[in-house]
Every structure is written in C-alpha cells, then in structure tokens.
Amino acid sequence: MSLENELLSVTCTAPVNIALIKYWGKRDEEKILPLNPSLSITLDVDDLRTKTTVVASKHFDRDRLWLNGKEHDISSKRMQTCITKLRQGAGDLRSDDGTLLIAKEEWKHYRFHIISENNFPTAAGLASSASGLACFVYSISQLLCFKETFPGELTTIARQGSGSACRSLLGGFVLWECGIAPDGTDSIAKQMDTGDKWKHLRIVILIVNDQQKKTSSTAGMQTSVQTSDLLKFRSKEVVPVQLSRMRDAIKEEDFTTLATITMQESNQFHACCLDTFPPIFYLTDVSKEIIQFVHDYNAKCGGTFVAYTFDAGPNAVLLTQDENLDKLVASLYQRFGFFPVTREGVTSSVCESPQSDQII
Ligand code: ADP
Numbered sequence: 001m002s003l004e005n006e007l008l009s010v011t012c013t014a015p016v017n018i019a020l021i022k023y024w025g026k027r028d029e030e031k032i033l034p035l036n037p038s039l040s041i042t043l044d045v046d047d048l049r050t051k052t053t054v055v056a057s058k059h060f061d062r063d064r065l066w067l068n069g070k071e072h073d074i075s076s077k078r079m080q081t082c083i084t085k086l087r088q089g090a091g092d093l094r095s096d097d098g099t100l101l102i103a104k105e106e107w108k109h110y111r112f113h114i115i116s117e118n119n120f121p122t123a124a125g126l127a128s129s130a131s132g133l134a135c136f137v138y139s140i141s142q143l144l145c146f147k148e149t150f151p152g153e154l155t156t157i158a159r160q161g162s163g164s165a166c167r168s169l170l171g172g173f174v175l176w177e178c179g180i181a182p183d184g185t186d187s188i189a190k191q192m193d194t195g196d197k198w199k200h201l202r203i204v205i206l207i208v209n210d211q212q213k214k215t216s217s218t219a220g221m222q223t224s225v226q227t228s229d230l231l232k233f234r235s236k237e238v239v240p241v242q243l244s245r246m247r248d249a250i251k252e253e254d255f256t257t258l259a260t261i262t263m264q265e266s267n268q269f270h271a272c273c274l275d276t277f278p279p280i281f282y283l284t285d286v287s288k289e290i291i292q293f294v295h296d297y298n299a300k301c302g303g304t305f306v307a308y309t310f311d312a313g314p315n316a317v318l319l320t321q322d323e324n325l326d327k328l329v330a331s332l333y334q335r336f337g338f339f340p341v342t343r344e345g346v347t348s349s350v351c352e353s354p355q356s357d358q359i360i
C-alpha cells in the first residue's frame with residue numbers, strides 16, 4: 001500500500017484545567033519552567049473543550065494553523081519547538097497487520113494543516129491555551145506515532161507550548177512539578193489523584209466577559225516576575241505550604257479546606273497582579289461582586305459551601321458539591337439575573353488523555 005498521495009489525518013479533543021494552586025511566573029522563559037509547582041483539576045465538561053484536526057501531507061509546502069475559523073500564526077517559537085520535538089520522537093506508522101506504511105525517518109517530509117476550534121471564549125481567562133496547546137501536541141503526537149523516551153515526556157512538550165497545557169493531558173487532580181534540571185526534563189505533569197472520591201464536586205462557570213483580555217497570561221506573568229516582590233515571596237514561602245495542605249485536603253476528601261485554599265490562591269495570584277508594576281487588572285467589578293457573593297453565601301449558610309477561583313481574566317469558576325448545586329444556582333440567578341453557562345461539570349473523572357480518532 002502506498003501512502004504517497006494520501007492525506008493522513010487525526011482528530012482529538014482536549015479539556016481545560018483550572019488551577020487550584022496557581023502557576024504565575026517562569027524561571028526560564030525559553031523552556032517554560034515555572035517559578036513554583038501548580039495543581040489543577042481537569043474539567044471533564046463538554047462545554048469547555050478544544051477540538052483539533054491535523055492533516056499531514058508531503059505536498060503541503062508549510063505548516064499552517066486555523067484557530068476558530070481564522071488563520072493563526074504558527075511560526076511562534078513555542079509552536080515550532082513543539083512540532084520539532086514531536087518530529088524527533090516520531091515512530092513508524094504501521095497498518096493493523098504490521099505492514100510498514102511510513103517509516104519514522106519519512107515524517108520530516110510531511111507538513112501539517114491544523115484546524116482547531118475552542119467551544120468557549122478564547123484568551124478570556126478560561127484556559128484556552130491549556131486545552132488548545134494540549135490538543136495541538138496530543139493530536140500531532142498521535143499522527144506521528146510519537147514514542148515517549150521517558151514517562152511524562154509529552155507533558156514536557158505541551159509545557160513548551162503553554163505552561164498550563166501540560167496539565168490538560170491528564171485527568172483528575174494534576175500536579176505540574178517545578179523540577180530542578182536545567183533542561184526541564186523533570187518539570188512534568190503527573191496525575192496526583194484520580195478524583196474518583198470527588199465525583200460529587202461540581203463546577204459552575206460564570207462568564208463575565210467573553211472578549212479577549214488586554215494582557216495575555218504570558219505577557220502578564222513576565223511583568224510580574226520583573227516587578228513583583230509579592231510574587232517572589234509567594235512562590236518560595238506560600239506555595240509549598242498551600243500545596244502540601246491541598247494534597248492532604250484532597251486525600252482526606254475535605255471540601256472546606258480545598259475550597260478555602262482555592263480562594264486564598266486565587267486572591268494571592270490577583271494580589272500579585274496588583275503588585276505588578278504597572279498593575280494588571282484581570283478582575284472587574286462584577287468579578288469582585290461574585291467574590292463578595294460567595295463569602296456572603298457561605299456566611300449565611302454557616303460553612304464553606306462554595307469557592308471561587310479566577311485565572312488571568314474576569315470569568316469565575318465556582319466549586320461546590322452536588323448536594324448544594326441547585327440552591328447555589330438559584331441564589332446566583334436571584335443575585336445576578338442569569339443562569340450559569342455550565343453547571344454539569346463533574347470534575348475529576350479520569351480522562352486519561354484526550355480522545356483520539358485516527359483516520360487514515
Ligand atoms: P487563556 O486564558 O485563554 O489561556 P492565554 O493568554 O493564556 O489565554 O492564551 C491565549 C492564546 O492561546 C491564544 O491567543 C492562542 O494563541 C492560544 N490558543 C488558544 N486556543 C488555541 C488552540 N485551540 N490552538 C492553538 N492555540 C490556541
């Protein structure tokens with residue numbers, strides 16, 4: 001069988017993840033090595049996913065990417081690094097009966113056309129770079145029959161597309177390790193907990209503004225690293241303590257502690273943004289009203305029933321437990337006059353890797 005004139009294609013989808021312990025700041029901009037470890041939950045929610053199709057052909061003259069229907073620059077150093085590393089680890093493509101279809105050395109003659117769609121706002125602080133780059137890396141790796149040379153290698157490649165993307169390759173509670181090796185091979189993402197005991201956790205997304213933010217996460221954290229003393233203190237002194245408490249809370253199925261640390265982390269991250277010079281404002285007045293609402297709600301109910309977390313954008317991610325969901329959603333409707341976009345989000349169900357559907 002000759003594949004000389006065939007188009008090879010693969011389609012994958014990848015979920016977003018939301019950091020409970022935040023990543024903000026790099027110690028190495030080139031390799032995307034973080035200042036501190038971070039911990040996230042992969043959101044197994046249909047409403048928040050990237051779907052990417054990669055087509056490979058020897059007849060394409062260059063790699064091209066279309067994002068949400070518009071051609072997008074693929075010449076960035078990050079995407080090129082991912083493609084180069086994926087090509088280096090490419091394997092032989094064989095048919096089901098073992099016949100060699102494409103030898104691994106042949107892949108260097110192939111170029112990619114990549115079509116990607118996010119079914120939620122892009123660059124609005126809902127982790128589109130996480131699902132987007134995870135899907136980018138995973139789908140190319142599937143097409144190229146990529147073979148890891150060490151466990152977690154694929155996460156190190158996704159990390160170089162966008163830091164938070166390494167965590168979207170795994171399901172459940174995911175830890176992105178800081179690492180110490182200068183080449184970054186030990187800064188990998190690992191599943192810390194399957195989340196099987198957290199099936200009652202629910203996610204509520206409140207879209208405050210779906211427009212592209214003014215300051216990208218990459219640019220924002222660069223200025224923070226240069227100017228914020230609070231960020232230095234946080235990454236050295238605060239994160240290790242909070243991470244260890246969070247690990248225990250997850251193990252002990254302790255929602256109150258998980259919720260409390262999640263809110264503290266979100267607040268300290270946004271405090272670092274304010275401590276950045278010039279300051280970065282990702283939260284709007286409505287975001288702050290949501291924060292106030294959560295604290296009032298918990299005080300009224302006499303416990304910690306709901307938590308908020310905000311990434312680099314104004315949109316809120318609320319965490320609660322199944323038994324409280326209906327009451328919370330009703331209160332949100334009463335207060336803000338709209339139903340949340342997503343309330344089905346059973347988080348932490350294991351999502352080993354994005355689904356893949358290889359068509360040759
Ligand atoms: P977010 O808060 O949504 O993660 P970022 O500022 O971190 O925002 O990153 C947004 C950028 O990520 C986009 O401008 C785009 O370059 C990239 N991106 C988002 N989705 C995709 C995708 N599906 N495929 C490739 N790149 C993507």
Ligand code: DP6
Nearest residue numbers: 019022023162163164217218311312
């Ligand atoms: C606030 O991963 O988007 O969402 O590595 O520069 O692409 P780059 O940044 P990105 O930063 C995410 C920051 C955050 C917190 C988090 O996801 O941990």
Ligand code: CO
Nearest residue numbers: 127129130217
């Ligand atoms: Co991002």
